[in-house]
Amino acid sequence: MATLLHIDSSVFPHGASASRPVTDAFRRTWEEQHPQGTVIYRDLATDPVPHLTADAHLAGFSDPATHTPEQAAAFAARVALIEELEGADAVLIGAPMYNYSIPSTLKAWLDNVILAGRTFMAEDSKIKGTPVTIVASRGGSYAPGTPREDYEYVQTYLRAVLADTLGLDVDFIVPELTMAPQNPAMTELVPLYEASRERALEDATTKAKELTERLAA
Template identity: 80%
Template sequence: MATLLHIDSSVFPGSASASRTVTDAFRKVWEEQHPDGTVIYRDLAANPVPHITADAHTAGFAAPDTHTPEQAAAFAERVRLIEELERADAILIGAPMYNFAIPSTLKAWLDNVILAGRTAMNEESKAKGTPVTVVASRGGSYAPGTPREGYEYVQNYLEAILRDMLALDPDFIVPELTMAPHNPAMAELVPLFEASHSKALDAAATKAKELTERLAA
């Protein structure tokens, strides 16, 4: 039975969130394809994970039998998140752009699961090669050739972390111009937003089916 790790980080609930709408579309198709599968779900806005602390960080470089009580407690939280990552056959991440970057809650999750010698910088990592679908929504457009191309720090950052550091296999779905329906100054861009949103929903459904076929092969 396949296991999906689904991470949402938008501060907006339900259909008010562009990224959640698209991750929901992916998950719906995934669950249709895997009726007996498991979904591990983390809503980082509703239930944020602890930000990394000195105890949690230093415990990762020390033998467990040398941990202080504080290190042991903090590291246990990290291990729980790491084990969820390692169990997953596929990963789905909602990563909206806030002030040019990912939400701090998503950064906290990444800081916890990145552990040198286990999930990172380890050729024997259990998570190595796991496919990751990232829904990287943003209020404007930061595509190549646009005026704000140089401010695209979400996709670039997550590509480096997920592929280069964690040795995962990321793919991106990018709904753009999500502020157009809410900002009068962007009213003329609403049709482009609608087209981008529709394309993202289709891409999510297609990607879920493709991963089902890939994992079954």
């Protein structure tokens, strides 16, 4: 039975979020294809994981037998998150752009699961090659050729961390211009926003089905 690790990080609830409806569309299709499967869900906005502390960080580079009680507790919390990732056949992440970057809650999750000798720089890594679908929503457009292309740090960063560092198989769905309905200065871009939203929802369904077929092959 396939396991999907679904992570949302939008600070907004479903009705106001641009990324959550798209991750939901992917998840619904995934569940239809895997009726006996498992979905592990983490909403980092409502239930954030601890930011990396000195105890949690140092414990990752030392013998567990030498850990202080504080280091042992902090490291156990990291290991629990890593084990969730290691047990997933696929990962789904909602990663909206806030101030040109990812939410701090998602950064905290990444800092916890990136562990030298286990999730990277490890020949026996259990996560290498795991497919990850990222819904990278953003208020404007940062696509190649646009004026703000150089400010696109979400896909750039996540590709560097998830693909280049952890060896995961990363794919993106990018709903953009999501601020158009709220910003009067972007009114003329509303049709482009609507088209981007519909395309993202379609992509979510299509990619979930394609991933199901790929994992079953």
